[in-house]
Amino acid sequence: MKMKCLIVDDENIARKILSDYVGKVPELELVASCSSALQALNHIKNDRIDVLFLDIQMPDLTGLDFLKILPNRPAAILTTAYSEYAVQSYELDVVDYLLKPIDFDRFYKAVTKVISLKDSKVDYPLTSSPAQPTDKLFIKADSKIISVAFKDIIVINGQGPYVQLITVQNRKIMTLQSMSKLEELLPANFHRIHRSHIVNINHIDSIDGNMVRLKDQIAVVSKNKRDEFLKLIDRNNLLGD
Structure with a gap:
């Protein structure tokens, strides 16, 4: 249907x-x-x-x-x-x-x-049921399903066949779920800046060239995604004037 x-x-x-x-x-x-x-x-x-x-x-x-x-x-x-x-x-x-x-x-x-x-x-x-807010991501890791709050995720990095999630508590979670699949599940404040990096824009501290600093993590912006990313940052005024 x-x-x-x-x-x-x-x-x-x-x-x-x-x-x-x-x-x-x-x-x-x-x-x-x-x-x-x-x-x-x-x-x-x-x-x-x-x-x-x-x-x-x-x-x-x-x-x-x-x-x-x-x-x-x-x-x-x-x-x-x-x-x-x-x-x-x-x-x-x-x-x-x-x-x-x-x-x-x-x-x-x-x-x-x-x-x-x-x-x-x-x-x-x-359905006709009102929406129920979801604030957590459920992922498969270490032979079990675990939850992590969206607001706690700083960056998601592709590492070969694995994907690593890093949180504000410096928790590092490895999963075999693909970057593309995770990207579909993430809320609007997450942005893919590189084939190997998805960042939570709420945790961005600074941008220097193609390097994005989030707490003590560094992610790289690819050339083909840089303009879209900077446009998003500029519109949201995330880093101030």
């Missing part, structure tokens, strides 16, 4: 781009494209909506305020030009946070997260 989608954005060109992207994904079906949250509310009440592509900065009612009033939330993917709402949006249990301009690859990655949740029969996005 296809997942029914609703697009909410006050910019016509943004709605057109997302509509085109939805049309390229066989698993998705577009129900409506709305220019305001108030207009979208009627569809939420009367139609089955599985996936909500939602802008944040809109007149009358912002995307975040709209999410707060929804009694039965669909899986929400935020689409915005502003990175500073990432932490707040994660508190509302959104599936992903897409920064404009959005390319199709990034869009499809967000959609695959929703598909994975549906396939794993997670209740939250695709």
